[in-house]
Amino acid sequence: MPDRPIPVPALPDGLDTPALVVFVDRVHDNVARLQRDLDARGVALRPHFKTHKSVRIARMQVEAGAAGLTVGTIGEAEVLASAGLRELFIAYPVAARGPKAERLRVLHETADLAVGVDSAEAADCLAAAVRDSRKPLRVVVEVDSGGQRTGVASPGDAVQVAIAASRAGLAIDGVFTHGGHSYRPGGAGAAGLDEVASLEAAARALEAAGFEVRVLSAGSTPSRLLAAEGRVTEIRAGTYVFGDRSQVALEAIDGEDVAAVVAATVVSTGPDHVVIDAGAKALTKDLPAYVEGYGLIPAWPGAVVERLYDYHAVVSLPGGTRRPEVGTVVAVVPNHICPVVDLVSTFVAVDADGRLEHWPVDARGRSG
Amino acid sequence: MPDRPIPVPALPDGLDTPALVVFVDRVHDNVARLQRDLDARGVALRPHFKTHKSVRIARMQVEAGAAGLTVGTIGEAEVLASAGLRELFIAYPVAARGPKAERLRVLHETADLAVGVDSAEAADCLAAAVRDSRKPLRVVVEVDSGGQRTGVASPGDAVQVAIAASRAGLAIDGVFTHGGHSYRPGGAGAAGLDEVASLEAAARALEAAGFEVRVLSAGSTPSRLLAAEGRVTEIRAGTYVFGDRSQVALEAIDGEDVAAVVAATVVSTGPDHVVIDAGAKALTKDLPAYVEGYGLIPAWPGAVVERLYDYHAVVSLPGGTRRPEVGTVVAVVPNHICPVVDLVSTFVAVDADGRLEHWPVDARGRSG
Numbered sequence: 001m002p003d004r005p006i007p008v009p010a011l012p013d014g015l016d017t018p019a020l021v022v023f024v025d026r027v028h029d030n031v032a033r034l035q036r037d038l039d040a041r042g043v044a045l046r047p048h049f050k051t052h053k054s055v056r057i058a059r060m061q062v063e064a065g066a067a068g069l070t071v072g073t074i075g076e077a078e079v080l081a082s083a084g085l086r087e088l089f090i091a092y093p094v095a096a097r098g099p100k101a102e103r104l105r106v107l108h109e110t111a112d113l114a115v116g117v118d119s120a121e122a123a124d125c126l127a128a129a130v131r132d133s134r135k136p137l138r139v140v141v142e143v144d145s146g147g148q149r150t151g152v153a154s155p156g157d158a159v160q161v162a163i164a165a166s167r168a169g170l171a172i173d174g175v176f177t178h179g180g181h182s183y184r185p186g187g188a189g190a191a192g193l194d195e196v197a198s199l200e201a202a203a204r205a206l207e208a209a210g211f212e213v214r215v216l217s218a219g220s221t222p223s224r225l226l227a228a229e230g231r232v233t234e235i236r237a238g239t240y241v242f243g244d245r246s247q248v249a250l251e252a253i254d255g256e257d258v259a260a261v262v263a264a265t266v267v268s269t270g271p272d273h274v275v276i277d278a279g280a281k282a283l284t285k286d287l288p289a290y291v292e293g294y295g296l297i298p299a300w301p302g303a304v305v306e307r308l309y310d311y312h313a314v315v316s317l318p319g320g321t322r323r324p325e326v327g328t329v330v331a332v333v334p335n336h337i338c339p340v341v342d343l344v345s346t347f348v349a350v351d352a353d354g355r356l357e358h359w360p361v362d363a364r365g366r367s368g
Numbered sequence: 369m370p371d372r373p374i375p376v377p378a379l380p381d382g383l384d385t386p387a388l389v390v391f392v393d394r395v396h397d398n399v400a401r402l403q404r405d406l407d408a409r410g411v412a413l414r415p416h417f418k419t420h421k422s423v424r425i426a427r428m429q430v431e432a433g434a435a436g437l438t439v440g441t442i443g444e445a446e447v448l449a450s451a452g453l454r455e456l457f458i459a460y461p462v463a464a465r466g467p468k469a470e471r472l473r474v475l476h477e478t479a480d481l482a483v484g485v486d487s488a489e490a491a492d493c494l495a496a497a498v499r500d501s502r503k504p505l506r507v508v509v510e511v512d513s514g515g516q517r518t519g520v521a522s523p524g525d526a527v528q529v530a531i532a533a534s535r536a537g538l539a540i541d542g543v544f545t546h547g548g549h550s551y552r553p554g555g556a557g558a559a560g561l562d563e564v565a566s567l568e569a570a571a572r573a574l575e576a577a578g579f580e581v582r583v584l585s586a587g588s589t590p591s592r593l594l595a596a597e598g599r600v601t602e603i604r605a606g607t608y609v610f611g612d613r614s615q616v617a618l619e620a621i622d623g624e625d626v627a628a629v630v631a632a633t634v635v636s637t638g639p640d641h642v643v644i645d646a647g648a649k650a651l652t653k654d655l656p657a658y659v660e661g662y663g664l665i666p667a668w669p670g671a672v673v674e675r676l677y678d679y680h681a682v683v684s685l686p687g688g689t690r691r692p693e694v695g696t697v698v699a700v701v702p703n704h705i706c707p708v709v710d711l712v713s714t715f716v717a718v719d720a721d722g723r724l725e726h727w728p729v730d731a732r733g734r735s736g
Contacts, residue, residue, distance in 0.1 A: 016467035018736050050678055072679040092679060095635045095645070097695045099384035118636050121694040149680055150636040150643050180677070267463045268486050268518040275518050277463070281710050281735045285653045309548070310418055310706050311440040311460060311735060312517055326489040327465045338678050342649050342711065345733055365713055367649045367679060368386050 003291070004248050006255035006298050008331050012348070012356055015329060017265040018282035020340065020347040022242065022359070026259035027057060030241050034224065035064045038235055043228040046070045046089060046217070048238025051338050053363035054347075055083040057241065068112075070236040074103050075366025081111040083362070089217070091176060091236060093118045093142060093150050094126065100368070101129035114138040114173050114215075118151050120164035127168035136171040140215055141206070145198035146191060147180025155205035162206055174215030174233070175202045182222035185250060185290050192226025195219070200231050222252040244337035245296045246288050260347070261331040262295070262340065264313070266324050273306070273316045274324055278332055280308040281343060286336035295332040300324070305332065342367075371659070372616050374623035374666050376699050380716070380724055383697060385633040386650035388708065388715040390610065390727070394627035395425060398609050402592065403432045406603055411596040414438045414457060414585070416606025419706050421731035422715075423451040425609065436480075438604040442471050443734025449479040451730070457482045457585070459544060459604060461490050461510060461518050468736070469497035482506040482541050482583075486519050488532035495536035504539040508583055509574070513566035514559060515548025523573030530574055542583030542601070543570045550590035553618060553658050560594025563587070568599050590620040612705035613664045614656050628715070629699040630663070630708065632681070634692050641674070641684045642692055646700055648676040649711060654704035663700040668692070673700065710735075 038045045044067035068087030071077045077088045096104045117139045130137045141158045144151035152158045162172050182191035195218040203213040218227040219235035242260040243253045264278035293305040302318035334340045346358040406413045412435035436455030439445045445456045464472045485507045498505045509526050512519035520526050530540050550559035563586040571581040586595040587603035610628040615621045632646035661673040670686035702708045714726040
């Protein structure tokens, strides 16, 4: 499948490569656009922090109207809570044992926290972790809407988990799902429908069992508008803030909205390839079946990032292409931006006037 | 291809997962064994720092007899030089422009540095960066021995690069290569032979052109002993220190010598799969063609790490397997350890008595 075009702004001079470069105006536009679209539907936006891991961008999202932040780990939540961003949902079935139990207890006291749950065992661990708290911990039951990852398989199972959680002393907020099957070409429509239907079915079952269901939380970037329907109350898209080559390939965002690239330098040239200094430790080996190579280089049409080593990428060039010289700096659009951000301590934030700042990746490496 | 067995020690209790766990006694054994094997051949060992990025392990290697360290980036060299480990070879064709020129200048003054070069353009940049220094910068000409990544294509090209570098004021130390084609099942033997032959041919050509060739530097972990032949003076293996699933699959190391695993916790269970909390941000999506799935779980025979998300791994279990419970902690042997180490700020170092320490990954993220 040929790539749709991804026009990216010129890179600033003098970058020390490899570098993650973020175009701040595009980030602002992406944040504002999705907020506006969801406001118009009366659905809350709780963006996923794991994409950018930046407190500054999280604040931008909240100031634009986000209802709080979604995180994937206790560690990400700790970073946000320390920064004063306390309206947090850990959309993950946390197994709160050992050191995590104590971390969860402290987090629960310092933040306005909800946590995902998809089993009675995990509910018991969560309840034990916060047993000495004066406020109940809120949980949201995860439902599998077709992604076949986490989440209960049926509305009946959702009721069983909710009963177990409730008996253990947890407060039931509602239900959530992640339509992971939206990450297939053309899959977002069906995944969005599945998300809405699964959440509504689980909500009805919970209500029939006597639970109040305040939250029906859905969404991925591909399904972010498609799932904002029916009784769904909030969307948890994350990648929309930066975009990446996969999202463009899936037609989930436009190429003009890609807001993050990896800047790399040509370090070596061969007869029909060049080597750039963004390897697996800068681009990751994320390689969805629907793209070719480990990233897109908009400035070099037809080039393929064929092989990645820790610090080398071997890029093949189509016949007849003028070979770039050693020292040339080029932008690479990563296949998947989320793990790329986790590789750097700071990124280069460029504004519309070309001014640079270094912004910290505050939650880098907070993978647990 | 079924995996060869990888027996790993029991994990310590109370780990906060995901966690990189290193078995220190195995590291000591791996360091001592290769040093002994190369000492017996009269070939120097200059281990690659990029695998462990730990100053403490680098010191262990030097104390065992290593002739210095190999690094892939200026950033890694800066970390070692700051720690007083100054005998450094950047085995990479550094394009010393912009900020890198100044960093290289400082590094050259503070360390005993050699740098890879495979083009006249890069040689000119290196020379310009150190033009005010009172000592010449030493360079080593990279030769392609079949890996088709970096390095000149022929002995004649090696001479051309050496002449350009010499005219620019750089000192020629010798030649180096990386037999990247050793990373194929059964490929190490041929790659080792190719490394020796390519280096010797390039050395002869340089000598015929009047250069003194002191260094013939070869090696990857699969070819570390196979390339320690003929005129080869040093081996730059890196991964041998920790090992990984790929090295075992390639029969480059024994399963008993794997010294690093990722500890993960079961967070969710399905009818024929479980989900553990080591995703792409803990294991990476490195997936060589000769292994199945994103890591090996020695405790669960037949299990396959089928899918990775940022914080989830979906692990399929063979029919009839007893399903592990939520909260179970399990060791995963990564496919490729080098990028895994770069994801964490510290690892858990366990000694033979089960005592734990947290060791910093000093050069984490120093990818440029």
